[in-house]
Amino acid sequence: AQSVTQPDIHITVSEGASLELRCNYSYGATPYLFWYVQSPGQGLQLLLKYFSGDTLVQGIKGFEAEFKRSQSSFNLRKPSVHWSDAAEYFCAVGARNSGYSTLTFGKGTMLLVSP
Amino acid sequence: EAGVTQSPTHLIKTRGQQATLRCSPISGHTSVYWYQQALGLGLQFLLWYDEGEERNRGNFPPRFSGRQFPNYSSELNVNALELEDSALYLCASSLVPFSRGANVLTFGAGSRLTVL
Numbered sequence: 001a002q003s004v005t006q007p008d009i010h011i012t013v014s015e016g017a018s019l020e021l022r023c024n025y026s027y028g029a030t031p032y033l034f035w036y037v038q039s040p041g042q043g044l045q046l047l048l049k050y051f052s053g054d055t056l057v058q059g060i061k062g063f064e065a066e067f068k069r070s071q072s073s074f075n076l077r078k079p080s081v082h083w084s085d086a087a088e089y090f091c092a093v094g095a096r097n098s099g100y101s102t103l104t105f106g107k108g109t110m111l112l113v114s115p
Numbered sequence: 116e117a118g119v120t121q122s123p124t125h126l127i128k129t130r131g132q133q134a135t136l137r138c139s140p141i142s143g144h145t146s147v148y149w150y151q152q153a154l155g156l157g158l159q160f161l162l163w164y165d166e167g168e169e170r171n172r173g174n175f176p177p178r179f180s181g182r183q184f185p186n187y188s189s190e191l192n193v194n195a196l197e198l199e200d201s202a203l204y205l206c207a208s209s210l211v212p213f214s215r216g217a218n219v220l221t222f223g224a225g226s227r228l229t230v231l
Contacts, residue, residue, distance in 0.1 A: 032213065034219075041227075042224055043222040044222040045222075102171065102220075105157060106157070108158075
Protein backbone atom coordinates (compact mmCIF):
# COMPACT_ATOMS: atom_id res chain seq x y z
CA ALA A 1 0.00 0.00 0.00
CA GLN A 2 1.14 3.52 -0.68
CA SER A 3 1.85 6.16 1.98
CA VAL A 4 2.67 9.86 2.00
CA THR A 5 4.75 11.85 4.47
CA GLN A 6 4.63 15.60 4.82
CA PRO A 7 7.25 16.24 7.48
CA ASP A 8 6.29 19.84 8.24
CA ILE A 9 3.02 20.36 10.11
CA HIS A 10 3.32 24.15 10.07
CA ILE A 11 5.47 26.52 8.03
CA THR A 12 5.61 30.31 8.36
CA VAL A 13 6.90 32.32 5.41
CA SER A 14 7.18 36.07 4.97
CA GLU A 15 5.12 37.57 2.17
CA GLY A 16 7.27 37.79 -0.95
CA ALA A 17 9.66 35.05 0.19
CA SER A 18 10.04 31.72 -1.58
CA LEU A 19 8.30 28.56 -0.43
CA GLU A 20 9.06 24.87 -0.53
CA LEU A 21 6.74 22.26 0.98
CA ARG A 22 8.09 18.76 1.27
CA CYS A 23 6.41 15.52 0.30
CA ASN A 24 7.82 12.00 0.34
CA TYR A 25 5.92 8.93 -0.74
CA SER A 26 6.24 5.20 -0.44
CA TYR A 27 5.08 3.09 -3.35
CA GLY A 28 6.53 0.20 -5.33
CA ALA A 29 6.44 2.00 -8.66
CA THR A 30 5.93 5.54 -9.94
CA PRO A 31 2.58 6.69 -8.63
CA TYR A 32 0.32 9.45 -9.79
CA LEU A 33 1.19 12.52 -7.69
CA PHE A 34 -0.91 15.50 -6.68
CA TRP A 35 -0.90 18.64 -4.59
CA TYR A 36 -4.18 20.03 -3.28
CA VAL A 37 -4.87 23.18 -1.26
CA GLN A 38 -7.62 23.68 1.30
CA SER A 39 -8.75 27.03 2.67
CA PRO A 40 -10.47 27.01 6.09
CA GLY A 41 -13.84 25.24 6.00
CA GLN A 42 -13.55 24.55 2.29
CA GLY A 43 -13.03 21.54 0.04
CA LEU A 44 -9.81 20.67 -1.73
CA GLN A 45 -8.62 22.46 -4.84
CA LEU A 46 -6.15 20.79 -7.19
CA LEU A 47 -2.92 22.78 -7.59
CA LEU A 48 -1.05 20.45 -9.90
CA LYS A 49 -0.50 16.81 -10.86
CA TYR A 50 2.18 14.51 -12.22
CA PHE A 51 1.29 11.54 -14.36
CA SER A 52 4.40 11.01 -16.52
CA GLY A 53 6.95 12.85 -18.67
CA ASP A 54 8.60 16.11 -17.62
CA THR A 55 9.39 15.85 -13.93
CA LEU A 56 8.87 19.58 -13.33
CA VAL A 57 5.18 20.38 -13.45
CA GLN A 58 3.49 23.74 -13.40
CA GLY A 59 0.23 24.37 -11.62
CA ILE A 60 -2.19 27.13 -10.85
CA LYS A 61 -1.46 30.24 -8.78
CA GLY A 62 2.24 30.18 -9.71
CA PHE A 63 3.01 26.86 -8.00
CA GLU A 64 5.32 24.19 -9.39
CA ALA A 65 6.48 20.79 -8.18
CA GLU A 66 9.35 18.51 -9.08
CA PHE A 67 9.16 14.72 -9.09
CA LYS A 68 12.43 13.12 -8.00
CA ARG A 69 12.26 9.37 -8.41
CA SER A 70 15.58 8.74 -6.62
CA GLN A 71 14.33 10.55 -3.52
CA SER A 72 10.68 9.46 -3.74
CA SER A 73 9.78 13.11 -3.41
CA PHE A 74 7.37 15.56 -4.96
CA ASN A 75 8.09 18.93 -3.34
CA LEU A 76 5.92 21.96 -3.99
CA ARG A 77 7.52 25.35 -4.66
CA LYS A 78 6.54 28.94 -5.23
CA PRO A 79 9.06 31.74 -5.86
CA SER A 80 7.12 34.50 -4.11
CA VAL A 81 4.37 33.85 -1.59
CA HIS A 82 1.29 36.06 -1.35
CA TRP A 83 -0.83 36.50 1.79
CA SER A 84 -3.70 34.73 -0.01
CA ASP A 85 -1.58 31.56 -0.18
CA ALA A 86 -2.14 30.96 3.54
CA ALA A 87 -3.97 27.62 3.66
CA GLU A 88 -3.38 23.93 4.26
CA TYR A 89 -1.57 21.97 1.55
CA PHE A 90 -1.94 18.26 0.96
CA CYS A 91 0.25 15.95 -1.07
CA ALA A 92 -1.44 12.80 -2.41
CA VAL A 93 -0.54 9.69 -4.34
CA GLY A 94 -2.64 7.43 -6.52
CA ALA A 95 -1.64 3.91 -7.47
CA ARG A 96 -1.38 3.17 -11.18
CA ASN A 97 -3.55 0.40 -12.59
CA SER A 98 -4.74 -0.45 -9.13
CA GLY A 99 -8.01 -1.84 -7.98
CA TYR A 100 -7.62 0.37 -4.92
CA SER A 101 -8.19 3.33 -7.20
CA THR A 102 -8.25 6.19 -4.76
CA LEU A 103 -5.88 8.78 -3.35
CA THR A 104 -3.79 8.47 -0.21
CA PHE A 105 -3.11 11.83 1.41
CA GLY A 106 -0.39 13.15 3.64
CA LYS A 107 -1.33 14.79 6.94
CA GLY A 108 -1.02 18.24 5.42
CA THR A 109 1.18 21.30 5.95
CA MET A 110 -0.38 24.49 7.26
CA LEU A 111 1.16 27.54 5.60
CA LEU A 112 1.13 30.80 7.52
CA VAL A 113 2.18 33.99 5.74
CA SER A 114 3.58 36.83 7.79
CA PRO A 115 3.56 40.46 6.63
CA GLU B 116 -19.80 23.04 -15.86
CA ALA B 117 -21.09 22.48 -12.35
CA GLY B 118 -18.62 21.04 -9.89
CA VAL B 119 -19.17 18.40 -7.24
CA THR B 120 -22.06 19.46 -5.03
CA GLN B 121 -22.69 18.23 -1.51
CA SER B 122 -25.62 18.64 0.84
CA PRO B 123 -26.28 19.59 3.52
CA THR B 124 -23.49 22.07 4.21
CA HIS B 125 -23.90 21.61 7.94
CA LEU B 126 -25.66 18.94 9.94
CA ILE B 127 -26.08 18.67 13.71
CA LYS B 128 -27.10 15.36 15.26
CA THR B 129 -27.04 13.74 18.66
CA ARG B 130 -25.34 10.50 19.65
CA GLY B 131 -27.14 7.40 18.42
CA GLN B 132 -28.94 9.16 15.58
CA GLN B 133 -28.39 8.56 11.88
CA ALA B 134 -26.94 11.04 9.38
CA THR B 135 -27.35 11.06 5.61
CA LEU B 136 -25.06 13.06 3.38
CA ARG B 137 -25.51 13.52 -0.36
CA CYS B 138 -23.18 14.11 -3.27
CA SER B 139 -23.72 14.92 -6.93
CA PRO B 140 -20.66 14.30 -9.10
CA ILE B 141 -19.54 16.29 -12.11
CA SER B 142 -21.62 15.38 -15.14
CA GLY B 143 -20.10 12.38 -16.90
CA HIS B 144 -18.10 11.22 -13.87
CA THR B 145 -18.90 7.67 -12.85
CA SER B 146 -16.62 7.28 -9.81
CA VAL B 147 -17.49 8.83 -6.46
CA TYR B 148 -15.27 8.83 -3.39
CA TRP B 149 -16.00 9.71 0.23
CA TYR B 150 -13.38 10.96 2.67
CA GLN B 151 -13.59 11.87 6.33
CA GLN B 152 -11.55 14.81 7.61
CA ALA B 153 -11.62 14.80 11.39
CA LEU B 154 -9.60 17.23 13.47
CA GLY B 155 -6.05 16.02 13.81
CA LEU B 156 -6.58 12.88 11.72
CA GLY B 157 -6.13 14.19 8.20
CA LEU B 158 -8.06 12.87 5.22
CA GLN B 159 -9.18 9.29 5.67
CA PHE B 160 -10.58 7.30 2.76
CA LEU B 161 -14.08 5.99 3.47
CA LEU B 162 -15.73 4.57 0.36
CA TRP B 163 -15.37 4.36 -3.39
CA TYR B 164 -18.26 3.78 -5.78
CA ASP B 165 -17.98 3.17 -9.48
CA GLU B 166 -20.73 2.38 -11.96
CA GLY B 167 -23.22 1.90 -9.15
CA GLU B 168 -21.16 -0.59 -7.15
CA GLU B 169 -19.11 -0.25 -3.98
CA ARG B 170 -15.56 -1.02 -5.13
CA ASN B 171 -13.53 -0.41 -1.99
CA ARG B 172 -13.85 0.86 1.54
CA GLY B 173 -11.43 2.20 4.06
CA ASN B 174 -10.87 1.11 7.63
CA PHE B 175 -14.23 2.22 9.02
CA PRO B 176 -16.91 0.22 10.85
CA PRO B 177 -19.98 -1.09 9.00
CA ARG B 178 -22.19 1.66 10.41
CA PHE B 179 -20.61 3.80 7.68
CA SER B 180 -22.36 2.80 4.48
CA GLY B 181 -23.62 4.31 1.30
CA ARG B 182 -24.78 3.77 -2.20
CA GLN B 183 -24.53 5.14 -5.69
CA PHE B 184 -27.63 5.79 -7.72
CA PRO B 185 -28.17 5.18 -11.47
CA ASN B 186 -27.46 8.87 -12.13
CA TYR B 187 -24.10 8.39 -10.32
CA SER B 188 -25.03 10.60 -7.39
CA SER B 189 -24.18 9.11 -4.03
CA GLU B 190 -25.35 8.99 -0.45
CA LEU B 191 -23.31 8.37 2.69
CA ASN B 192 -25.12 7.05 5.74
CA VAL B 193 -23.68 7.01 9.22
CA ASN B 194 -25.70 5.01 11.74
CA ALA B 195 -25.50 5.03 15.54
CA LEU B 196 -23.57 8.30 15.55
CA GLU B 197 -20.71 8.70 17.98
CA LEU B 198 -19.04 11.90 19.12
CA GLU B 199 -15.88 11.06 17.16
CA ASP B 200 -17.88 11.01 13.91
CA SER B 201 -17.85 14.80 14.05
CA ALA B 202 -15.88 15.78 10.97
CA LEU B 203 -15.93 17.34 7.52
CA TYR B 204 -17.08 14.73 5.01
CA LEU B 205 -15.71 15.33 1.54
CA CYS B 206 -17.03 13.83 -1.64
CA ALA B 207 -14.99 13.66 -4.84
CA SER B 208 -15.65 12.41 -8.33
CA SER B 209 -13.50 11.31 -11.25
CA LEU B 210 -14.12 10.50 -14.89
CA VAL B 211 -12.52 7.07 -14.56
CA PRO B 212 -10.87 5.24 -11.68
CA PHE B 213 -7.08 4.80 -11.57
CA SER B 214 -7.54 1.19 -12.59
CA ARG B 215 -8.54 2.49 -16.03
CA GLY B 216 -6.01 5.31 -16.36
CA ALA B 217 -4.70 8.61 -15.09
CA ASN B 218 -7.34 10.94 -13.77
CA VAL B 219 -8.02 13.67 -11.26
CA LEU B 220 -10.30 13.66 -8.23
CA THR B 221 -12.40 16.80 -8.03
CA PHE B 222 -13.69 17.57 -4.55
CA GLY B 223 -16.85 19.19 -3.28
CA ALA B 224 -16.94 21.77 -0.50
CA GLY B 225 -17.89 19.16 2.08
CA SER B 226 -20.57 18.52 4.66
CA ARG B 227 -19.76 19.44 8.24
CA LEU B 228 -21.28 16.90 10.64
CA THR B 229 -21.41 17.77 14.32
CA VAL B 230 -22.45 15.10 16.80
CA LEU B 231 -23.53 16.32 20.25
